Amino acid sequence: MTFPEQKRVFRLIPGLEKAEFLRYGTIHRNTFIKSPVLLDPTLQFRRDPRIFFAGQITGTEGYLAAAAGGWLAGFNAARMARGLDPVPLPVHTMMGALFRYIATSNPRYFQPMNPNFGLMIQVPKKLRRVEKRKFLVERARETLAQWIDTYLNPSYVSSG
Numbered sequence: 001m002t003f004p005e006q007k008r009v010f011r012l013i014p015g016l017e018k019a020e021f022l023r024y025g026t027i028h029r030n031t032f033i034k035s036p037v038l039l040d041p042t043l044q045f046r047r048d049p050r051i052f053f054a055g056q057i058t059g060t061e062g063y064l065a066a067a068a069g070g071w072l073a074g075f076n077a078a079r080m081a082r083g084l085d086p087v088p089l090p091v092h093t094m095m096g097a098l099f100r101y102i103a104t105s106n107p108r109y110f111q112p113m114n115p116n117f118g119l120m121i122q123v124p125k126k127l128r129r130v131e132k133r134k135f136l137v138e139r140a141r142e143t144l145a146q147w148i149d150t151y152l153n154p155s156y157v158s159s160g
């Protein structure tokens with residue numbers, strides 16, 4: 001909404017007829033590529049896998065997702081430099097689910113996405129909300145621990 005329109009609408013609220021607004025709401029527009037067509041969950045550019053993308057240009061939203069994407073892209077670029085295959089994050093982690101989403105969702109309706117539980121797959125339907133989240137967090141921790149053990153353990157790092 002434009003600033004004058006925000007002023008008009010908020011002043012419709014009883015008690016706020018004469019309110020002064022110090023700061024109005026704003027939205028931001030993201031520029032992003034069509035990741036479902038262009039990227040793998042490893043954040044590699046499909047047309048030239050030596051090129052990596054990260055951050056909001058990939059269609060992720062938020063500081064955490066941008067930092068995690070930057071980390072994964074850097075990690076995989078380093079793997080490639082050592083002659084190793086790039087790897088995605090496990091899909092049962094929040095970031096793994098997000099990068100899977102940007103790489104595999106329907107390109108026609110693709111819009112920026114922030115990390116959220118709705119991206120998680122294979123969620124037991126019978127569990128109640130709190131139990132479901134607990135299950136998802138536990139599962140993410142377990143799969144991430146295995147992933148770290150496989151790809152980041154000291155023997156692996158020093159052997160590269």
Ligand SMILES: Cc1cc2nc3c(=O)[nH]c(=O)nc-3n(C[C@H](O)[C@H](O)[C@H](O)COP(=O)(O)OP(=O)(O)OC[C@H]3O[C@@H](n4cnc5c(N)ncnc54)[C@H](O)[C@@H]3O)c2cc1C
Nearest residue numbers: 026027028029054055056057060061062063064065066067
């Ligand atoms: C108003 C606003 C509020 C937000 N609030 C939140 C929030 O509360 N929490 C949250 O998690 N996220 C928030 N976000 C989203 C968050 O800022 C972004 O998701 C995140 O910063 C993306 O990081 P990035 O590194 O991908 O991109 P950016 O932080 O945009 O970094 C891109 C960088 O590339 C530089 N650049 C651009 N073009 C070129 C070029 N040609 N050559 C060299 N450099 C170039 C830019 O100058 C910039 O420094 C907000 C965004 C906005 C706009």
